[in-house]
Amino acid sequence: MKKTILKTTVTLALIMWLSPIFAQNQLTGTVNYHDDPSTPVPEVTIQLLDMGNNVMQTTMTNDYGVYFFDSIPNGSYYLASSTLLEPGEVTLQDAFRIMMYLFGWYDFTDYEFAAADVNGSGTVTWADYFLVLINYLLQGQPFPVGDWQFQDVQLDFMARDFGVPDTATVWATGSGDLEGVWLPSGRSLANVTGQVSNQVSLSSETSEIEITSNYTELISGFNLNIDYPSDLMTITGVEGPDGNLNYAIEEGVVKIIWMDESEKAGSHVYGDHLCTLLVNLKVGVLQNQSDVMVLQENGMVLNQWGVAAEGVEIQLPKLKSGEFTTTGTASTYPNPVINQLNIRIDSNEGALFIYDLSGKLVQQTNLSAKNSGVVSVNTDQLTSGSYTYIMRSDLPNKENITGRFIKSE
Helix, strand or coil: CHHHHHHHHHHHHHHHHHHHHHCEEEEEEEEEECCCCCCECCCEEEEEEECCCCEEEEEECCCCCEEEEEEEECEEEEEEEEECCCCCCCCHHHHHHHHHHHCCCCCCCHHHHHHHCCCCCCCCCHHHHHHHHHHHHHCCCCCCCCCEEECCEEEEECCCCCCCCEECCEEEEECCCCCCCCCCCCCCCCCEEEEEEEEEEECCCCEEEEEEECCCCEEEEEEEEEECCCCCEEEEEEECCCCCCEEEEECCEEEEEEECCCCCCCCCEECCEEEEEEEEECCCCCCCCEEECEECCCCEEEECCCCECCCEEEEEEEEEECCCCCCCCEEEECCCECCEEEEEECCCCEEEEEECCCCCEEEEEEECHHHCEEEEEECCCCCCEEEEEEEEECCCCCCCEEEEEEECC
16 A cells, blocks of 8 residues: 555656646737737748747748647747738838937837837937938838838746647737838828829920929928929929928939928928929920820828828929020031031030931030031931931030931932
8 A cells, every 4th residue: 555655656746847848838829010909910920939049830820810839848939920921001101200209209119119110220210210211212222121020029838727828919010111001902092193284395494393282281291203204304403392302313203202300390381382393305305295294103292290191182294395595506508418417507516416306316426626617427327307406515605506407318
């Protein structure tokens, strides 16, 4: 009888000693965008790692953002999350909110702080603000920290009742997205539309194109991406309400962004006049050609409180090519021409450009002081038809000389 009692006691003691080692735990939870239970995030890969950075298990959230781990030994662990989904859209409102935080007028939640720290420094500074405003929104560059940020979750498992899982909710955010509106299929915050207004006649002299809107209230910022006819005009500059305007010109697109970066943002600029484009008629364009500028769908105007204004219409003019201004005199002979065109001029240093009727540059000749009087151009390689020439001078107080000629066989 004593042996039986001793054996039972030793067996129970051994089970109690081994149970922490072989205990199996469960973990479940939900990944929510900006900690909002109404916006779970599916397709998130979650790794369970021990404190030596060894991957113990991997799972993925389902359509409801739920994940589950089973058979976890006792110990300390942490979760590492990632996804290939498109993150929430980053807009001018997000840059404004970072600016308000830097002025001390707005406090971040944990996930807003993670969204704002786009360079991954562990702090939110003006460097993060300009990465959002200039590098991302204006220039389209990715954030140094990547597209997504997830909550850091650490876990300590001890012996517990079998079949009762632990729970851990994880928040997620797109980098730069402080507003926190996310849909798996993406979203669009297009708040402005473009309308064709008056006509502007372009010339060789710089023309000013006013970009206006129907929103006459105070504003704190705007960003516009405008398609323009690059075969008709050249944009040489953009002027805004103050020195905080930035722009980038790509082939056929001008991107413009402005933020009132004063501590009294939204208190002195009105939305009826946004900016001015400085443009020139492109060399070689024939007279009376016309085209329009088109506003892309991702523009935004912020009201005085930094919120996207609704129903904003941007007025964009219809463009028409005028004549190049001429101050020199020229005569062309013979006209029609067969193999050599002579252009008599007063004096010139610069270049001679010849264009066909489609506006394509077909020949270019550099001029110097020795060309004063008569410029002779070999036209053997030109096909039969009508041509336009433009003589652009490098001399002060001399503008462009234009003319036409016909090439015959």
